[in-house]
Amino acid sequence: MLFNYCGSFVVLLCLGQVTLQADSDGKEFILAFSYPDGPALSNLATASLVIIPNQVDTSCLITYTDPETLVITSLTTKANYSKVNEIQLAVDKVVALITIPADDSDSTILPDPRIFVTCQATVKLIANLNDPFNGWGDTFLVPSTKSAGTDYVFEFPPSAGTSIGYFLVLPLIQKEWNYLDAHVYYDGVEEWFNWWQYDTTQGAFQVVYTAKPQVAATHVISVVIRSTFPVMVSLVSPFASIDKQTPKLDYATYMPLPVNTYKCVNGTEDVKVTATTYTSNLYIASGGGFCNETFNLNIYSDDQTLDGSMHEVDNIGSNQINTTKSTFVGVSSNSDSLRATKFSGFKHDLNDANYFGSTLTYLPSLTEYLNETSQFFALSTKCHLEVTTEQTSTIESQLLIDSTPLQKLPHSITPISLPKYSYLSIDIQIKSYGIHTISLSAPYAATIICPDGLYNVKSYLIGFNIHK
Numbered sequence: 001m002l003f004n005y006c007g008s009f010v011v012l013l014c015l016g017q018v019t020l021q022a023d024s025d026g027k028e029f030i031l032a033f034s035y036p037d038g039p040a041l042s043n044l045a046t047a048s049l050v051i052i053p054n055q056v057d058t059s060c061l062i063t064y065t066d067p068e069t070l071v072i073t074s075l076t077t078k079a080n081y082s083k084v085n086e087i088q089l090a091v092d093k094v095v096a097l098i099t100i101p102a103d104d105s106d107s108t109i110l111p112d113p114r115i116f117v118t119c120q121a122t123v124k125l126i127a128n129l130n131d132p133f134n135g136w137g138d139t140f141l142v143p144s145t146k147s148a149g150t151d152y153v154f155e156f157p158p159s160a161g162t163s164i165g166y167f168l169v170l171p172l173i174q175k176e177w178n179y180l181d182a183h184v185y186y187d188g189v190e191e192w193f194n195w196w197q198y199d200t201t202q203g204a205f206q207v208v209y210t211a212k213p214q215v216a217a218t219h220v221i222s223v224v225i226r227s228t229f230p231v232m233v234s235l236v237s238p239f240a241s242i243d244k245q246t247p248k249l250d251y252a253t254y255m256p257l258p259v260n261t262y263k264c265v266n267g268t269e270d271v272k273v274t275a276t277t278y279t280s281n282l283y284i285a286s287g288g289g290f291c292n293e294t295f296n297l298n299i300y301s302d303d304q305t306l307d308g309s310m311h312e313v314d315n316i317g318s319n320q321i322n323t324t325k326s327t328f329v330g331v332s333s334n335s336d337s338l339r340a341t342k343f344s345g346f347k348h349d350l351n352d353a354n355y356f357g358s359t360l361t362y363l364p365s366l367t368e369y370l371n372e373t374s375q376f377f378a379l380s381t382k383c384h385l386e387v388t389t390e391q392t393s394t395i396e397s398q399l400l401i402d403s404t405p406l407q408k409l410p411h412s413i414t415p416i417s418l419p420k421y422s423y424l425s426i427d428i429q430i431k432s433y434g435i436h437t438i439s440l441s442a443p444y445a446a447t448i449i450c451p452d453g454l455y456n457v458k459s460y461l462i463g464f465n466i467h468k
Contacts (some may be wrong), residue, residue, distance in 0.1 A: 020372045021054050021122050022463035026144020029125050030170045031255070032113040032234045033089075034208075037097035042133035047094050049087045049117065050126040050377050051079040052435065058121035062087065064094050065112040065203045072203050079123060084377070084434050086128075089115075095129070098166055098236075100210050105184045105192040109205040114170050116202065117142075124463060126377055129253070130452070136238075136251040138359055139379060139450075139458040147466065148172055148230035149258020153285035153317040155222040156211055157343045157360060160241035160249035164221050166210040170232040171200040178229035182209050185222045185316050200229070222317035240358035242280045242345050250358040250456055252343075257362060259285055259339055260467070270467070271366045272340050273330040273388060275414040275425030276323040278449055278459075280355055281343040282363065284319040284331065297333040300418050301326035313338065328416040328425065338365075346449060346457040357457030361447055364464040366421075369443035376436055376462040379450045383430040389444035391415065391422040400439040401428060438462075 033047045051060055063074045073093065079085040096113035117125060125144075130137030156164045169180060177197050184192040196207050211221050225233065233256055240252040274282070284297065299309050299321060313319050313333075323329045331340065340363040345355025369389075376385070385401070392398065396407035409428055416423040430436060430448070438446055449459040 020374070022370055022374065023146060023466040024141060024143045024463045025054055025122050025124050026146050027119050027122055028145045029117040029142050030145060030172065030232050031115050031117070031127055031142045032096060032168050032170055033094050033115070033127065033129050034096040034098050034113060034168060034234065034236055036238050037099045039134070041091060041095070042131050044133045045091050045131040046128070047089045047091050048128045049089065050128065051077070051085040051087065051119070052124040052126070052375050052377060053079050053081045054122040054124065055081065056121050057081050058119050058123060060117055060119040060123070062115065062117050063202065064115045066093055067096065067111040070111060070203060079119070082375070082435055098208050098210070100166065100212055105209070105211045107182070107194045107196070107207055107209045110208055112203050112206050113168055114202070114206065124375065126460060128379070128458070132453070135453045135456050137452060137456060137458060138251050138253050139460050140254045141460040141463070143255060143257065145172055145232065147257055148232050150227040150230060151259050152225040152233050152256060153222070153259045153339065154235060154256045154341065155220065155283040155317045155320070156235070157237050157240045157252060157281070157358065158242065159237060159239045164211040165235065165237035166208055167223065167236065168208050168234040169206065169225070170234060171198055172230045173202060174200045174229050178227070180225065180227040180231065183224040184209070184211055185318060187220050188314065188316065188318050198229070220318045220320065224316055235360070237358070237360070242343070242355045242358060252358040252360045254360040254362065256341065257339055269332055269334050270338055271330065271332045271418070271421060272338070272363050273328065273366070273416045273418065273421070273423050274342060274363055275328050275386065275388070275416065276326055277414065277425070277427055278344040278346060278386065279323050279342045280345060282321040282323060282329060282331070283317070283341040283343065284313055284321065285317045285339040286313045286315050297331050297338065300330035301328065327414050330416060330418045330421070332418065344449065344459060346451045357451065357455050359449070359457050359459040361459055361461045362464065364445050364461070365467050366443070367467050368464045369445050370463055370465065371443055372441065373437055373439040374446070374463055376438065376446065376448055378430045378433055378436055378448060379458055380452065381431050381433055383448055383450040385428045385430050385438070386447045386449060387426040387428065387438065387444055388416070388423055389426070389440060390442050391424050392442065395424060395426070398440060398442070399426065402436050
């Protein structure tokens with residue numbers, strides 16, 4: 001007897017292409033949804049997970065702690081390959097409400113905000129928090145727990161209010177209690193330090209760290225975390241604004257990656273490039289004070305394509321690059337594998353200098369690019385896919401979106417020129433909601449960005465590999 005097996009492993013042959021696993025994909029994930037306990041969430045607010053199986057249909061177990069009863073709740077869901085699998089969760093059960101102190105930075109405990117997702121097969125996981133009535137929200141890639149680390153360095157984006165934001169430490173479950181300390185810096189000077197002993201069992205109270213200086217708008221605020229056990233981190237800037245104007249504030253969140261602490265000087269050139277179509281700032285982090293070396297990087301732009309400009313990178317994360325005066329920015333360093341974060345907004349008119357909305361995404365190194373075919377989720381019919389890849393004369397026919405060549409899709413191209421590298425940033429309009437595929441034989445990075453109202457934009461990196 002013959003059966004139709006499209007839906008199991010033979011679906012790869014039926015669809016004619018294979019999506020490859022990225023290091024950010026996996027079977028186990030930890031994340032958190034959160035919002036400051038002040039401006040009330042509307043009844044239209046939603047919190048959802050989008051599960052994108054890598055190759056085959058699968059099932060996933062989602063567990064979280066009820067903040068009122070402290071009871072661990074579980075649900076099992078199926079996720080079908082190449083289909084939209086958006087799981088709506090109860091906002092009052094999974095969105096942690098964060099109390100921000102009246103002044104200065106602080107830390108406090110709260111009911112376990114962690115959401116654990118365990119799947120039987122490899123998946124990509126996207127999280128979406130949205131309040132359409134109040135006009136804010138964001139979407140972020142949830143890296144698998146393979147990306148967890150012990151040391152983090154990151155910086156908060158500019159804010160329109162006096163509350164810069166907060167970060168949640170999301171520990172992996174361990175057998176014993178462990179230790180973590182967090183250092184918060186204002187303009188390069190340590191302002192605040194705190195040390196916690198962690199109970200990592202599911203359901204145990206966890207810690208949130210807030211940043212609220214007296215004169216927030218004038219401060220660069222960065223954070224260094226040192227831990228004795230692997231953790232994930234959720235950074236939230238609930239009132240982010242590229243130009244610090246209150247009418248344009250937006251909720252921005254993402255999960256930063258740990259810094260490289262085991263290879264302080266590896267002698268290998270580390271390069272990151274991006275167009276500035278949507279990006280206003282880059283935040284650069286080095287090894288976080290775990291190396292004694294001085295870290296330097298070269299910054300390349302429209303008027304600095306040959307030699308670049310040399311900059312020293314401090315080890316506390318207070319390193320910003322304004323990208324608004326160039327069509328592209330390239331960063332290279334031989335002294336460390338630097339972490340970089342893009343702070344972006346949307347331009348409703350690309351000829352307009354103004355950005356609308358705020359979003360944070362990881363900027364991968366060239367060695368962390370994806371390969372071949374990947375899936376991504378478009379949240380609406382007005383999204384753009386920003387693809388960065390090596391320059392080639394055949395890119396118009398090589399790059400495929402849902403098997404359609406680039407030359408048949410609405411797009412624009414920005415050249416990126418460094419002394420030893422020639423890249424392209426390709427802005428592709430994605431006009432349909434749902435799961436899509438991108439195929440390209442050359443390595444590439446891809447970020448989806450979707451406006452969702454005048455001052456709200458959502459964006460996420462569709463995946464990455466880990467710098468080896």
